[in-house]
Amino acid sequence: MRDCIVIGSGVAGLRAAIELNTLNLDIAIYTKDSAKESNTNYAQGGIAVCLSKDDNFDLHIKDTLVAGAGLCNKKSVEILVKEGADRVKELINWGCKFDKNENGELNFTREAAHSVNRVLHANGDATGAEIERALLSKAHTENIEINEHYRLLDLIVENKKIVGAKFHNLQNNTLEYIYAKSVILATGGYAAIYKHTTNPSITTGDGIASAFLAGCTVEDMEFVQFHPTALNYKKAPSFLLSESMRGEGAILINDKGERFMEKYSKHLELAPRDIVARSIFSEMQNNLKDHVYLDISHLDSDFVRKRFPTIYNECLKYGLDITKEPIPVSPAAHYTMGGIKTDVNCKTNINGLFACGECACNGVHGANRLASNSMLE
Incomplete structure (x- = not known):
């Protein structure tokens, strides 16, 4: 039995696995398609972060709350904004190359509902691909095991405690049961269930559905x-x-x-x-x-x-x-604001089961996500 498995290989799953790896735990990532195939890889605009001299935490928090139509969890928003700056600096230290201006400084742009220029971008309009590249490179450097083409079918729960997950191994068309002391869901949202969507076809809410069937509380599912x-x-x-x-x-x-x-x-x-x-x-x-x-x-x-x-x-x-x-x-x-209900530490109501990224709902986005806050989350 592993200490933990992370399901999903976008920015949320990769960052979680990298952090877990510092604790010398027996971990592995399982992902539905190739490791880089995720919403993260297709994100264009950028990542919103309070690093500009013209910006401050209070402004970013206010913009997020206003965009969220009064339904954000303010504590979640404060954590996102205040801790996000250090996480982005960390990304840069790991080799993520954001665009710079003619003076060699980070080049911030503005997007809808932001009061100042605070959105970093990479390769013009390929920010997600650059972040995904940097995180995958870091994961490979740390020798983190990544298992590709594993589609989540069910979560395994015994006595209200997570003990693993059931997968369809798409490469050899077999069922596999992977047991672990804890599971982190980073499986993305469900926007691909719509006829008209910007999401890749894999974004079908598998993690949210599996968590719900296992007994997790989901909330704000109407906010798409x-x-x-x-x-x-x-x-x-x-x-x-x-x-x-x-x-x-x-x-x-x-x-x-x-x-x-x-x-x-x-x-x-x-x-x-x-x-x-x-x-x-x-x-x-x-x-x-x-x-x-x-x-x-x-x-x-x-x-x-x-x-x-x-x-x-x-x-x-x-x-x-x-x-x-x-x-x-x-x-x-x-993008789906709703998902698996968690606290600010990503805990669900099932012992040992955690959720992060778009599949989770901790109230940070309220009824409407502020542009480029998803990558920061």
Whole structure:
């Protein structure tokens, strides 16, 4: 029997395993697909953190609480913001390369509902992939065992105590029972159950479902965040067009070429995600269209290509040039605020079972997550 198994290999699972490894425990990671295939790897915009001289903890806490529509757990938010800065410094020390400005300083950008520029990004719009790379590199350096293509089926509970998990080994099509004194679920959310989603197909809430069936309390499952701007074009997938595009000056227009966010919020395109998504939906309904347009073509084309290389190249695959034309977009399921109820130490109501990251619900995001707080969590 192992001391602990971590289920999931995104930022939450990898960081948990790295910390456990410092305690000389017998641990292993089990993950549904390849180690890097997770929501983390697809995250574009960045990671929100209070490290800029123009920022402070109180501002970040306030922005998070406002975005959460009054339903955040303030204690969770304070831990996120105040401890997050050291965790990001740690990531940098482990080799994570965030973008820097011409002076060699960390380059902060702004996203919706942030009062100051506090979002770090990497390789323009591939922040998640860089964080995943750095954490996987650290895990490999520490010789942490990672078992790929293990799909969680059930948690094994005896006398209200976790004792392991049942997996479908997808490589050899067998069932495997892995026993452990404790289990950490870091299995992500469930946004891929929606027809229109920015998530990879593996994001189907396996961990949340298994925990619920095992007797865990789940909460806030109705709070699903729809990202306002996903590509909506012919047979193209609902590819995420990062909020940081609007942070850099992109605007939303309807099919008549009219900028419309002024009708819905004084914050315009940088209102909280739920407000922008509902505003877009209203425009779509009012104009009997299935999309609006995101326009960044008024900015310098070289800047746009350098700042958003992933988005630029993905859109080009479908004959769309973001430097020259507005791009059709509509809301798509993106993030799940609800999940397995935990305290601030990630404990569930089952002894020995913990949950962290998107599959967990500790109240840090309330009813609507502040942009780029997910990576920090």
